[in-house]
Amino acid sequence: MSLISSISRPGPSTSLSRLLKPQFSLESRRYAAGEAGPVGKAGYLQKLGSAQKSKMRKKLPMYKALPASQLDRPILVSNKPQFDPPVFTPAAIKAATAVGQPFVINPKDNDPMKCFGIPRKLWLEFKLLSRPYTVVREVTKDIIQLLEDAKQSSSANTRVVFTGRPGCGKSFLLLQAVESCAQQNWVVIYIPRAVDLVNSTTSYAYDIRTQTYLQPWYSFQTIQRMLTVNKEAFTKIKLVEDLVLEKSVLAKGTTLDQVIEAALAERGVSVAQAPVYLEAVMKALEAQTQYPVILAIDDMQTLYGKTAYRDPHFQAIHSYHLSLPRMLMEFASGKRSFQKGAVLGAISASQTTHPIPLELRDALDLHNENYRIASPYEKRDKVLVEYAKGLKNMAVPEKLTLAEAIGVFEIWKEQQVFGREKFFYDEAFMGKYTESGGNARDFVWKGLLATLDT
Amino acid sequence: MVHILGINLPNGALVRLALTNIYGVGHHTARRLCARLQVHDQCKVSDLSPFQITSLASFLSSPATAPPLPRFPLAKPDYVPPPPSVSAKSLIDAFMEHRKTKALKNPDPLKNLKIESELRREIRENIAHQRMIGSYVGRRHAMHLPVRGQNTQSNAKTAKKLNRLGRY
Numbered sequence: 001m002s003l004i005s006s007i008s009r010p011g012p013s014t015s016l017s018r019l020l021k022p023q024f025s026l027e028s029r030r031y032a033a034g035e036a037g038p039v040g041k042a043g044y045l046q047k048l049g050s051a052q053k054s055k056m057r058k059k060l061p062m063y064k065a066l067p068a069s070q071l072d073r074p075i076l077v078s079n080k081p082q083f084d085p086p087v088f089t090p091a092a093i094k095a096a097t098a099v100g101q102p103f104v105i106n107p108k109d110n111d112p113m114k115c116f117g118i119p120r121k122l123w124l125e126f127k128l129l130s131r132p133y134t135v136v137r138e139v140t141k142d143i144i145q146l147l148e149d150a151k152q153s154s155s156a157n158t159r160v161v162f163t164g165r166p167g168c169g170k171s172f173l174l175l176q177a178v179e180s181c182a183q184q185n186w187v188v189i190y191i192p193r194a195v196d197l198v199n200s201t202t203s204y205a206y207d208i209r210t211q212t213y214l215q216p217w218y219s220f221q222t223i224q225r226m227l228t229v230n231k232e233a234f235t236k237i238k239l240v241e242d243l244v245l246e247k248s249v250l251a252k253g254t255t256l257d258q259v260i261e262a263a264l265a266e267r268g269v270s271v272a273q274a275p276v277y278l279e280a281v282m283k284a285l286e287a288q289t290q291y292p293v294i295l296a297i298d299d300m301q302t303l304y305g306k307t308a309y310r311d312p313h314f315q316a317i318h319s320y321h322l323s324l325p326r327m328l329m330e331f332a333s334g335k336r337s338f339q340k341g342a343v344l345g346a347i348s349a350s351q352t353t354h355p356i357p358l359e360l361r362d363a364l365d366l367h368n369e370n371y372r373i374a375s376p377y378e379k380r381d382k383v384l385v386e387y388a389k390g391l392k393n394m395a396v397p398e399k400l401t402l403a404e405a406i407g408v409f410e411i412w413k414e415q416q417v418f419g420r421e422k423f424f425y426d427e428a429f430m431g432k433y434t435e436s437g438g439n440a441r442d443f444v445w446k447g448l449l450a451t452l453d454t
Numbered sequence: 455m456v457h458i459l460g461i462n463l464p465n466g467a468l469v470r471l472a473l474t475n476i477y478g479v480g481h482h483t484a485r486r487l488c489a490r491l492q493v494h495d496q497c498k499v500s501d502l503s504p505f506q507i508t509s510l511a512s513f514l515s516s517p518a519t520a521p522p523l524p525r526f527p528l529a530k531p532d533y534v535p536p537p538p539s540v541s542a543k544s545l546i547d548a549f550m551e552h553r554k555t556k557a558l559k560n561p562d563p564l565k566n567l568k569i570e571s572e573l574r575r576e577i578r579e580n581i582a583h584q585r586m587i588g589s590y591v592g593r594r595h596a597m598h599l600p601v602r603g604q605n606t607q608s609n610a611k612t613a614k615k616l617n618r619l620g621r622y
Contacts, residue, residue, distance in 0.1 A: 200495040208545045209536060211529035213492075244538035310489035312523050313562070321528045335531070383531055 083414035088134060090180050093144065098136045100403030102411045105132040105179055112178050115225045116190040119171045119298050121350060125444070129415055134176060135407035137169070139396055143177050143344075150342040151186075151292045156334040156390075158342035161300055161364055164396035166349030167441025171298050173396060174346045178296045186341070187230045187237075187285060187293040189222075194299040195351050197324050200308035204322065207275070213309065214323045220263070220274035222324070223281060227260040233291045234260070240287045243280045245273055256281055275323050282327065286338055293341035295331050300345035302354040303329055304384050320383055329387040345391070363388035399438025405429070408440065412448045420453065456499050458511050459570065465500040472499050476514070478569035486564055487513075490523070517567040524553055574622035585619055595619055 071077075086092050088103035107113045113132065117123075126132045150158035162170040171192075182188045196202065202218045227234060234256035243250040243259065247269075250259055263270040263277045270277065285293050297303070303325045309317040319325040330336040331343050347356055359380050361367060367374065400408065409429050413419055418428070432447030456463045463472040470493070473484035488495070490513070491506050502510075513520050527549070529535075536545070568576055585592035594601040600613040 203494055203497070203501075205492055206526050208526065208542055208549060209540075211527050211533060211535070242538075308495060310485070311526075312490045312492065313525065314486050314489045318528075320531070326529075386531055 083411075085133065085411075088136075088176070088179060090144070090184055093136045093140065093176075093180070099138055099141065100135065100401070100407045102133055102135050102407045105134060107132065110229050110231060112182050112188045112190045112229050113175070115228045116188075117192045118175060119192050119348070119350075121441075122171055122175060128417075129411065133411045134172060135404055135411070136176070137173075137397075137404050138401065139169075139173060140176050143173060143394075144180055147177060147181060147294070147342060150340075152340060154337045154339060155293065155295070155331065155341040155343050156337035159332055159334060159390060160342070160392045160394045161345040161347060161360075162394050162396050163347050163364060163366060165370065165398045165439060167439045168396045168398050169400075169440045170346040170396050171348065172440075174296050174298055174344060177344055178294065181292075181294045182229065185233065185291065187233050187291045189226060189293065189295045190229075191295075191297045191328065194297050194325075194328070195302045195348075195354060197322065197328075198302050198305070198307040198309070198319055198354075200310075204309055204317075205272075206311075207323075210275075210323065212321050212323050212326055213311075213317055214275040216271050216274050218324055219278040220267075220271045223260050223263060223274060223278050226281065227257060227264075231257060236290060237284055237288045239280055239284050241280075241283070243276070245276065250280075256284055279327075282336075286336060289339045291340070293338040295328070295338075295341070295343045297328055297332070297343075297345045299348040299351055299354070300332075301347050301356045301360055302351055303332075304357045304360045304388060305354050318381075318383070320387060332391060333387045334390050335387075357384065359384040359388050360391075363391045364393040366393070400433075400440050400443065401438075402433070405433050405438065405443060408443060409448070412444065418448055418451050418453050423453070456502065456507055458507070459514055461570075463499045465498070467499055468495070469493050469497045469499055469502060470495060476569050478567070478573040483564070483567065490564065513564075514567075514569060517569075518565055520565065523562055524549070577622050578620070581619060581621060595621070 085102045085104050088105045092098065092103065105111075105113065118126070146158065146160065162173055164170055178188055178190050191197070197215065197218060202215055204213045204215050206212075207214045237256045238253050239250065239256070239259060240252065242252050243254075250262065259277065259280065263274065303319055305319065307317055307319050307322065307325075309322065311317050320329060327336075331338075332345065347360075348354075356366065356371070358374050358378060361371065361374065362380065362385070406429070409425075413425065419425060428451065432443060432451070436442035436447045455465055459476070461476050463469075463475060470481070470484045470488045473479050473487055474481060479487070487510065488497070491510055493502065493506060581592070581595050583592075585596060591601050595617050596619055598614050598617045599606060600610050601617065604610060604613070
C-alpha cells in the first residue's frame, strides 16, 4: 500500500461528525414559544444533557503521520541507504551539474518556509516527502541570475510575475528564489497565500487617517514573522521618522527589532496598531541601502481581483482599499520601491475562486489560447490598471526537461512511494513523463502517485 | 457564551452563523449585520470585541432608531495620509461636518429589520387581520389546515400541527 493512500480517502472525522450532528437545536427553535411539542416521544439526543451533547459535537483530531522514530516494526525498516541529496545553498545551485539535481532544504528556525509558511500544494507535497526536497531547473538558474543583478538596483526595475500552466512549477520557483535570498542575507518578505488577504478570514477596520480598511491581525502576524526571519538585519536598520502611537512615541533612529519587540511585548494593545508598526517598518526598509529586500507574493492574482470583504453598507470593498493588498500593489507597481531588491510574484491556478483578472492579463500580456477570450470592450478598473503597470511576465516552461524530470523521479523513488524489487523504473519513468506531457504536477500526482503499484 | 437580547450565542461558532439563532435573522441578514459591525466571515463569537457586542446588542434592540451609517471616504491611488500631528478625532469631526451638507441616498435595509417578539407580534397580527376580514386565509388558519392551496386528502400534517390563530 502506498504511503499516501491514507490521505487520499476521506478520514473518519468527516463522516462521524455528520452522523453526530444533533437534531435538538432545530426542535427548540420551532417550539420556542412553548407550544405543544411534536407527536411522539423525545428522541435520544433530546434527552441528553447539554454537557454530553457538546462532548459529542467535538470533532476527532486530524490524523497525522507517525514520526520516523516510531516506525520500528520490521516490515517498515528499510535496508536501502537513506536518500541524502546535497543541501540547497546558493553556491551549490550555481554549479554546472546542478540542473536536474535534487536538493534538500534544511530550514533553520528563522527560515522563511517555517515562519511565513508555504502554499498549500507545496505543504502537502513536503508532508508526503517528509523533507522539503526540490529540483533545480534551468529557470531556477535564470531567476538566481536575475536576483544577482537586482541586488544592486532598485526594486522598481525588477518586478517580475511568474506565469504558466497550472502545475508548471511557479510556486516552487518562487520558494527557491526566497530560500536563495534568505541564505544570502537579503531581507525577505514572503506572502505564500495572498488569498488570505482578500477572502475575509482576518479582521478589518476602517481608518479615517489612511482612508482604507486596515487589517490589524494580519499586519501583526506579518511584523512578527518579519522579525523572526530577518532578525539580524533588523538590528541594523533604523526608523526614518518618529513612530507616533496612541500612548507612546518611538523615536527616529530606533532599530526595527526594538520597534517590533515593543509591539510584541504589549500584544493586547499592539494588534490594533499593527498596521502603523508595519507601515513604519516598510518605510524604513524603503529608505535603507544596506540590505537588498525581496518581496515575494504567491497567489498574486488575488490582489487584483474581487475581495470577500464588505463595508458597513454591504458594498464590496476593493482590494486597493484594504491596507495590505494596497501596500503590496504599491510595491508591485513601482509607486513605492526598495533601494535595492526585487518584487517577485506568482500566479496561482489553484485558486479557482480567484481567476486572473483582466487588468493583470493586460499588463502581463496573457491573451493566448490558454485563457478565455477577453473583449477589448470589457471594462477594466482604471485603478487596478495603474497598480499593474510595469509588471514583467516570466513564463515558466510548461515542460520539465528530461534531466529535471529524472531529478523529480529520483526523489519520489527514494521515498519508496512506488516500485518494488525488479520494478521497471525506466519504463515507468518514460511512460509517466509522456502521459503527463512533462507537466511537473501531473507527472507527480497523476503519474508517479497514481500507478497501480502506488 | 455571549448573550444578546437573551439569546445565547455559542463561543466557538462563527458569528455569521451564530446570529441566525436570533428569530428573524437568516443568513443574508446575518451577513449584513456582520458587515455593519466590520466582522469578517471567519470571526468566531469569542473573537468579538466588547465594543462590537454592545453595538450589536444596541442595534438589535431597536434597528429603526439606529443612527444612520456614514459613508466614509476611500483613498485614491495618490492619496497621502495626513501627518500624525493631525488627530483622528479632528479628521472624524471634519468628515461629520462635511457629511451634514450631503443628502442621504440609498437607505439602509436593516432599518426595517424586525426580530424576536416584534416579528412574532407582526405575524400574529397578520393572521388576526386575515381572520377579522373573514378571508379564506383566516378561515384556514382557524381550522388548522393548509393555507396556500396544498393537498389535504393526504399530508397536511405540519399545517394540522402548527396552523392556528394564536400562532407564535
